[in-house]
Amino acid sequence: MHLKYESTLREPLVDGVKDYHQVTEDIISPIEGKPGTLWYVGFFISLTLLGFGAFSVFWQIYFGVGVWNLNKTIGWGWDITNFVWWVGIGHAGTLISAILLLFRQGWRTGVNRAAEAMTIFAVMCAGQFPIIHMGRVWMAFFILPYPNTRGPVWVNFNSPLLWDVFAISTYFTVSLLFWYSGLLPDFATVRDRAKTKLRKLLYGVAAFGWTGSTKHWQRHEALSLVLAGLSTPLVLSVHTIVSFDFATSVIPGWHTTIFPPYFVAGAIFSGFAMVQTLLIITRKILKLEEYITLGHMEAMNKVIVLTGSVVGCAYLTELFMAWYGANPYEFATFFKYRAAGPLGWSYWIMMTCNVITPQVFWFRKMRRSVAVTFAMSIIVNIGMWFERFVIICTSLYRDYLPSSWSYYRPSWPEVGFYMGTFGLFFTCYFLFAKYFPVIAVAEIKSILKTSGENFKEKMVVYEEESAEKFAHDVAHAH
Numbered sequence: 001m002h003l004k005y006e007s008t009l010r011e012p013l014v015d016g017v018k019d020y021h022q023v024t025e026d027i028i029s030p031i032e033g034k035p036g037t038l039w040y041v042g043f044f045i046s047l048t049l050l051g052f053g054a055f056s057v058f059w060q061i062y063f064g065v066g067v068w069n070l071n072k073t074i075g076w077g078w079d080i081t082n083f084v085w086w087v088g089i090g091h092a093g094t095l096i097s098a099i100l101l102l103f104r105q106g107w108r109t110g111v112n113r114a115a116e117a118m119t120i121f122a123v124m125c126a127g128q129f130p131i132i133h134m135g136r137v138w139m140a141f142f143i144l145p146y147p148n149t150r151g152p153v154w155v156n157f158n159s160p161l162l163w164d165v166f167a168i169s170t171y172f173t174v175s176l177l178f179w180y181s182g183l184l185p186d187f188a189t190v191r192d193r194a195k196t197k198l199r200k201l202l203y204g205v206a207a208f209g210w211t212g213s214t215k216h217w218q219r220h221e222a223l224s225l226v227l228a229g230l231s232t233p234l235v236l237s238v239h240t241i242v243s244f245d246f247a248t249s250v251i252p253g254w255h256t257t258i259f260p261p262y263f264v265a266g267a268i269f270s271g272f273a274m275v276q277t278l279l280i281i282t283r284k285i286l287k288l289e290e291y292i293t294l295g296h297m298e299a300m301n302k303v304i305v306l307t308g309s310v311v312g313c314a315y316l317t318e319l320f321m322a323w324y325g326a327n328p329y330e331f332a333t334f335f336k337y338r339a340a341g342p343l344g345w346s347y348w349i350m351m352t353c354n355v356i357t358p359q360v361f362w363f364r365k366m367r368r369s370v371a372v373t374f375a376m377s378i379i380v381n382i383g384m385w386f387e388r389f390v391i392i393c394t395s396l397y398r399d400y401l402p403s404s405w406s407y408y409r410p411s412w413p414e415v416g417f418y419m420g421t422f423g424l425f426f427t428c429y430f431l432f433a434k435y436f437p438v439i440a441v442a443e444i445k446s447i448l449k450t451s452g453e454n455f456k457e458k459m460v461v462y463e464e465e466s467a468e469k470f471a472h473d474v475a476h477a478h
Contacts, residue, residue, distance in 0.1 A: 012295075013107055013295060013296070014110075020445050026290070026291070027288070028189060028193060030286045031433075036285065049419050049422050050424050052416050053419055053424065056419075057128075057132060059416075065135040071408075075396070078389075078410045078417075079133045080133065080392055081389045082129055082417075083133075084242055084263075086122050086126035086129070087123065089118070089122040089267075089271050090171070093115035094175055095271070096111060096275070097115065097179075097228065098229075099232055102225075109446070111275060112443070113182065114282060116175065118275060119175045120179060124425075125424055125425050126168065129421075130164065160248055163244065166241075167234075167242070171238045178231060183436065184207055184208060184220065185220070186440065187206045239267040243264075252327070252333040253330070253338070253395035258318065265307045265310040266387060269311055269380065272304050273377040274381060276300055279292050279296075280370060280373065280377070282433060292439070297367070298368050301366075302367065305361040305362060308359075318334065337394055337397070338390060341398065343397060347394065349386045352383070353383020353384075354387060396408075
């Protein structure tokens with residue numbers, strides 16, 4: 001029945017000889033036992049970073065934004081750079097889950113659960129930066145558009161910062177629903193295998209009474225498609241709105257219409273790189289190499305080289321427009337102060353990491369190398385962080401008045417806050433890997449019949465036998 005749907009030439013998405021029970025054992029058993037030493041080491045480091053970040057935020061709130069090295073010229077420094085970077089990291093999860101689901105891409109099943117979790121944790125990290133940047137954190141509710149008794153004070157609907165609030169909160173809500181609804185069948189599996197009453201109770205509550213009936217599966221499928229349909233425009237709109245923070249201003253280097261598509265491509269680029277970083281570590285520690293295969297890594301590396309090329313094209317377009325537009329201020333921003341000038345080193349780090357190094361993925365051997373992929377995933381995210389730094393700081397540090405010119409370097413509370421978000425991100429991810437199935441068991445089972453290695457081998461034998469029978473029949477007919 002499945003033979004006509006899957007080519008024998010495609011490599012299997014699940015390696016090894018697996019049946020449904022073996023899939024459940026391989027993916028669920030790591031969360032039933034005690035975690036290994038590596039998990040404890042990683043979790044302790046994450047908690048330490050989180051504690052340092054919390055102290056840095058307390059220091060900043062107690063003494064005021066003055067402890068950050070912002071000045072009259074550079075009003076946005078590390079905080080908004082990190083905000084845009086974290087929002088970008090969150091894009092791959094929704095893209096893998098929603099868009100690839102709608103396009104019926106089978107390879108998403110091995111990586112979508114971890115990518116969705118990564119999206120939620122990254123958006124949690126991103127949302128802190130604009131709020132803390134306000135200085136008076138207790139006034140954050142002022143940006144919410146609700147009927148108030150504050151007289152004529154009303155939020156500015158023309159401000160892209162307000163639309164950031166809408167975009168990020170909507171994105172977080174839809175991503176959370178998508179992730180959690182996908183977990184329901186797996187929670188029920190863990191509940192049914194639970195050895196203690198407490199685990200049975202907690203996973204039972206989390207599973208919302210899932211029984212695996214036909215009606216449950218029908219509703220689950222329908223909900224997945226509806227949420228995928230909602231998420232797809234969100235992937236495009238969220239980073240588009242973030243780019244409006246810059247594009248709607250009149251500052252040279254920001255006032256450009258290329259920002260929305262270029263930010264979206266950059267977000268997918270950095271998001272896929274972070275997925276690679278996490279999954280290479282996860283598959284090694286939890287011994288899931290047969291489910292997160294080299295084929296999955298190669299597919300994601302193809303997306304990375306595509307989006308990296310789009311980003312490189314955007315950089316060259318910006319340089320061309322700065323030259324062709326004959327605006328002396330745009331020309332000075334791009335050629336004198338970005339490519340050269342005191343902060344020119346950051347521009348060349350960005351160009352090297354984002355445009356030149358990803359080109360190694362044109363070679364199949366490099367796309368399928370775990371070591372190269374892991375190194376490149378980190379290099380890409382360093383490059384994408386520098387891209388945001390370049391856009392923000394090198395557009396601001398040289399003003400129209402030479403007397404306003406300044407240089408920017410972060411203070412320790414800024415660095416501490418950024419490190420603290422890493423602590424939050426990895427603390428959440430370690431807890432997720434311990435208590436939740438990192439791979440969607442039900443979805444792996446759904447593709448096992450068409451894409452498992454043992455089925456592919458049977459299919460090859462079947463096709464060979466069919467070819468022999470056909471040749472025999474033809475010869476007999478003659």
